[in-house]
Amino acid sequence: MVHFVGAGPGATDLITMRGHKYLSEADVIIYAGSLVNKELLSYAKEGAEIYNSAHMTLEEVVDVIQKAEKENKDTVRLHTGDPSIYGAIREQIDLLKALDIRYDVVPGVSSFFGAAASLSAEYTLPNVSQSVIITRMEGRTPVPERESIRSFAAHKSTMVLFLSSGLTEELSKELIAGGYEKETPVAVVYKATWPDEKIFRCTVQSLPQTMKDNNITKTALILVGNFLGDDYERSELYNPKFSHEFREGIK
Template identity: 65%
Template sequence: MVTFVGAGPGAADLITVRGRNLLEKADILIYAGSLVNAEHLKYTKQGCRIYNSANMTLEQVIEVMEAGVAEGLSIVRLHTGDPSIYGAIREQMDLLAEKGIEYSVVPGVSSFCGAAAALKAEFTLPQVSQTVILTRMEGRTPVPEREAISKLAVHQASMAVFLSSSMLDRLCEELMAGGYKTDTPAAIVYKATWEDEKIVHTRVGELAAAARENGIRKTALILVGDFLGGEYDRSKLYDPSFSHEFREGAE
């Protein structure tokens, strides 16, 4: 069996209990070495074969999996954050399926959740935003035209922009072209939940300058939206006058 496991956003103790249990029992571990915290390797058992996929191609990763399955070994493919978000797992799963190899997926805490926790922020606030957009700038990996930042920005929703901290001048232009005001609150969260985490509070129009001033060029998540501001309406769920299945509201 091959199991894709989300390692969480950075801190080694933010992996799920199920993920840690599988990691401890794995005979083979293939981990994304350029992104996953190496602290996780301490939890592998003696004799576990460890492969750093940063130095491997897709085909080489599958070869290791296929050979391990042929030996009847337990294989963990450890991805950063949650495997379903920019994890490139679909291509791996499809090749395993073609070879008749069983696999499963264990979710993880995504970095956009880790960043919100670091900021002590809530993405969804009444009368501010009820939608979270997870996206990225176009780089070497193309982005469908209909998903250009400027088009997504029209919604004025809470936005988390991945894999784009080296393109902040362009990102600022796209965000403002779509309708975000220059003074819309924004934040740059470098290595959320890692020991060297760094948080920079700024505004949309100052994103690029703020990143340069703080020496941030990669491994950062960009959060944008009025959810980072101070105004919002109180939740109806805990309003004293609001009745629901579990509580009768006061008149």
């Protein structure tokens, strides 16, 4: 059996209880070493085989899993955050299906949730933004033209950018060209929830300089939007005049 486990954003106590259980029972652990907090490996049982996938190809990962299956061993494939976001799990799952190897997926706390918690921020504020765009800047790996930063920026919704810390010069230009005002607030959260987490606040226009001044080139989320400001409307859900299934509003 293979368990794809979301390790959470970084802090070792933010892995789910199910993820912790599978991790502590696994005979074989293949972890995304470039991003997963290695302190999580302290949950592994004595004698567990541990592999760092940062040094492996997809085929090499599957070879380790196949060997474990032949030896009747359980494997945990430990991914950063939640496996469904930039986790590259689909290609692994398809190969496991072809090999008739059983698997399941354990969700994790994504780093974009961890970043919001660190900022005490709410992505969806009434009359500010009711949508969250999760995307990345085009770099060595292409992005479909229909999903360009410029096209998304036209909505002026909350935007969360992964894998874009080293591309902020072009990112800033694309955000402005798409529709965000130059002074739209931005928060950069470096290693969200890790012990060495850092937070930098700036604007869309000043983002490249902020990254340069603080030598941030990777392992950071870039959050864009007016949800980082101070203006919003109160939620109707808790408005004393608003009626719903569980409470009659004041007339």
